[in-house]
Amino acid sequence: MAYDRPGAAVEIVPVSTPRELERFIRLPMRLGAGDPNYIAPLMLERREALRARSNPFFDHADVQFWLAVRNGRDVGRISAQIDHLNPQTKEGYGNFGLIAAEDDPEVFAALLAEAEAWLKARGCRAALGPVNLSTNEEVGLLVEGHDTPPMFMMGHDAPWTGARIEAQGYVKAKDLLAYQCSVADDLPESIRRRIRKGPAEGVTLRMLDMKRFGEEVRTLTGILNDAWSGNWGFTPTTEAETKQLATALKAVIDPRLTWFAEIDGEPAGFMVLLPNVNEAIADLGGRLLPFGWAKLLWRLKVKGLKTGRVPLMGVKRRFASTHRGQLLPFQLIDAVVQAARKQGYRSYELSWILEDNQAMRRICEAGGARVYKTYRLYEKALA
Structure with a gap:
């Protein structure tokens, strides 16, 4: 037209x-x-x-x-x-x-x-x-x-x-907000004391098991759809969509930076920190040929990246308000950040966070994170 x-x-x-x-x-x-x-x-x-x-x-x-x-x-x-x-x-x-x-x-x-x-x-x-x-x-x-x-x-x-x-x-x-976080920042001492005591009875934290990758993806999908179900605008993700995304990202997923939490043997929460691939592809102009693949693999596997992004994090709703569940986000953050420090990361982004999701914003800000990018959704009535 x-x-x-x-x-x-x-x-x-x-x-x-x-x-x-x-x-x-x-x-x-x-x-x-x-x-x-x-x-x-x-x-x-x-x-x-x-x-x-x-x-x-x-x-x-x-x-x-x-x-x-x-x-x-x-x-x-x-x-x-x-x-x-x-x-x-x-x-x-x-x-x-x-x-x-x-x-x-x-x-x-x-x-x-x-x-x-x-x-x-x-x-x-x-x-x-x-x-x-x-x-x-x-x-x-x-x-x-x-x-x-x-x-x-x-x-x-x-x-x-x-x-x-x-x-x-x-x-x-x-x-929707993006928070910038330094891996050098610690959680408040009151929370650190609780974490140092170790997980509460029945609570287990573990890394992603790449040998059971398909099963782990299904577990993550179940937690995600439950944890985010009350969020404004949330659409349940299908297992096929999560599988497709996970397969596409499998080469860059680091199991040391993806953690699950279980309560009494039931999957209850998770957190994923992805290497910031943009750091490795900034000068490739969108192309992997003829030499882009070699540059990307060297930067990912040899040189290493200094930044990452947390695109996914959640705790099942029935656990979120319990005594054990309230500490899970901080335990997951602590586990992931400690692993990121050991690998030389300097900072990471938490995104996206709804502007009125006060519970998640408090979790972010408790560790010293600050809002550094804002993304906006617009709407219009169609007469």
Whole structure:
């Protein structure tokens, strides 16, 4: 569809071929080329994430991608999706995501209008985003924290994007926070004293067992879906999605940085710290060939990384308010951070944390963590 505005028309092209998908993936790399903090994701990973045959998210969602083209040149992109497992879908919400464009209000207007029309045609009464693609993947637009590079699997949006979205009638729905933590920081002494006493009776902490990787992934999925079930906007993750993500990350997962907690033999909590792969790929330009693989493996396995990210952490809800369960998050943090220190890590990120999740924010801040990036979800009623 072409949008006739002052100047050249903006044409919105549905992505329907592998070549168009390749253009869709590459566009943000061109837009971010002048930003010293932008890190191009690996093309291989992006292709896997955005193809229906390799991402099980497409099994339970309707998805469409578009490119904005002006004078034969790609100037923007957007997705729209309806996740049928997301409870908000029943409330009339659909999502837009993967939005990136040149700093041109006409391009943003055309992209958002196309996504909104697609959602409305499928019965949605409101649009929420950016969601890229699932609420269990990348969520929110970076609105504060452009002065530092993003961590692994985190977005780094052009600074003009928020204003352009708001100009199309979108308002803040929720902010999500990223905390920066130093491995040199200790938990408060009152908590350290309790940890030094050792786990309470019936509580066991253990590292990830790579020999039982499939079983461990199923255990993590069960804890995650229970622990996060009360969070705003949470969508249960399927075992296929967790398996696909875990398989993709298996080469970089360090069992010494992934811990489980059990209470009376039942899986009760977990924490995962992933090496910040962005630290290793910052100069690869998204390419692993011809020499990117060698550089990546050397940096991961030989040189070692200094930063990491905690994307997943949780305690089952029925344990969270008990005496033994209340200490579990701190015990898991202590176990993971001690292991990270031994491996030379300097800092890690805890993300995302809902702005009104006071319980989790208190846990983060108890160890000296500070908010250093803010991601925003926007919403708009579709009249």
